[in-house]
Amino acid sequence: MRTIINAWDAFELWLTALPFVFQVLFVTVVVLPLCAVVAIGLDRGTERFDRARPRD
Incomplete structure (x- = not known):
């Protein structure tokens, strides 16, 4: 879990360091x-799920 964090x-630091x-x-x-x-x-x-439910 620590590896993912x-x-x-x-990644977050890399992205925020990029110019706007x-x-x-x-993002686009x-x-x-x-x-x-x-x-x-x-x-x-x-x-x-909507199709599986019968309509009244």
């Missing part, structure tokens, strides 16, 4: 698509 701390323009670029290229993939996955996952 140390890796996250190193590169931070924005990182990496974080936003990742959030979109997670949102689409959750949406499709909840559709399966």
Whole structure:
């Protein structure tokens, strides 16, 4: 667990040391698509539960 925490701390320090323009670029290229993939996955996952429930 300590290894994961140390890796996250190193990544966080690296990201915060970047100039603002590169931070924005990182968020635009990496974080936003990742959030979109997670949102689409959750949406499709909840559709399966919605279809399984009978309608009144």
